[in-house]
Amino acid sequence: MSNHSGERAAQRIRLIVTVVVLAALALASFWVLQVxxxxxxxxxxARPRTKPDYYVEKFSYVKMAETxxxxxxxxxxxxxxxxxxxxxxxxxPVITTLSEEKAPMTLRSQRARIEDDNTKIxxxxxxxxxxxxxxxxxxxxxxxxxxxxxPDDDIAKTDKPVEITLGASIMTGTxxxxxxxxQEFQLLxxxxxxYQPRAR
Numbered sequence: 756m757s758n759h760s761g762e763r764a765a766q767r768i769r770l771i772v773t774v775v776v777l778a779a780l781a782l783a784s785f786w787v788l789q790v791x792x793x794x795x796x797x798x799x800x801a802r803p804r805t806k807p808d809y810y811v812e813k814f815s816y817v818k819m820a821e822t823x824x825x826x827x828x829x830x831x832x833x834x835x836x837x838x839x840x841x842x843x844x845x846x847x848p849v850i851t852t853l854s855e856e857k858a859p860m861t862l863r864s865q866r867a868r869i870e871d872d873n874t875k876i877x878x879x880x881x882x883x884x885x886x887x888x889x890x891x892x893x894x895x896x897x898x899x900x901x902x903x904x905x906p907d908d909d910i911a912k913t914d915k916p917v918e919i920t921l922g923a924s925i926m927t928g929t930x931x932x933x934x935x936x937x938q939e940f941q942l943l944x945x946x947x948x949x950y951q952p953r954a955r
Contacts, residue, residue, distance in 0.1 A: 810835040817853075818873065818906065825853040827906050829876075831867075843869040850876065850904065852935060860886045860935050862897075862904065862911075876904040884911070892938050893922030899931070909936040917942065923951035 811834045820826040832847040848867040852860045865880030884897035899917040904910075911933045919926045919940065930943030 805837070805839055807835045808838045824855070827852045829869075840870065841872070845869065848878065850878075850906070852906070852909070857935065857938070858887050858889045858892065860884060862902065864902070874905065874907055876906060878902040878904060886935070888922075896920040897933070910934055925949050
């Protein structure tokens with residue numbers, strides 16, 4: 756009898772040791788799996804997303820004002836979104852202000868970068884702007900290589916050489932601030948021009 760009870764005790768001890776070893780292996784496997792998942796998640800979160808996540812071809816985008824009326828329209832051959840800074844690169848952009856009170860201004864360039872929640876539009880390469888004549892202002896044409904457009908403020912700026920044709924008058928300079936809302940502009944440096952009085 757004591758031999759049987761000794762064998763049973765030995766079997767119980769073996770069983771307990773086996774269960775403890777299996778439980779330890781299961782816990783160790785779970786811990787290793789958690790560490791691996793955490794490292795993968797951390798490395799994915801730390802990796803900057805520099806590549807574009809989507810693009811649109813031959814698009815038209817209309818920005819609405821708080822009044823519910825259209826404020827401006829952007830069209831282009833291609834628009835690419837970069838998630839790292841939530842910016843857009845646009846090929847052959849055409850930007851037109853839309854207002855019932857003011858003459859529309861149309862700006863074109865080779866490319867543009869839109870950033871800061873669509874509040875800044877950087878236009879690059881052969882930038883041309885046109886505003887048709889109204890009863891109170893002459894037609895205007897603007898030409899430069901770079902233009903920073905602040906569409907919500909109706910402001911355009913450049914630090915590059917610029918040429919402005921206003922009716923028959925031509926002005927050139929380096930650096931410009933233009934306000935389409937007031938239809939005023941200021942050339943900042945090296946200003947030259949030929950002024951022709953407005954025909955009556």
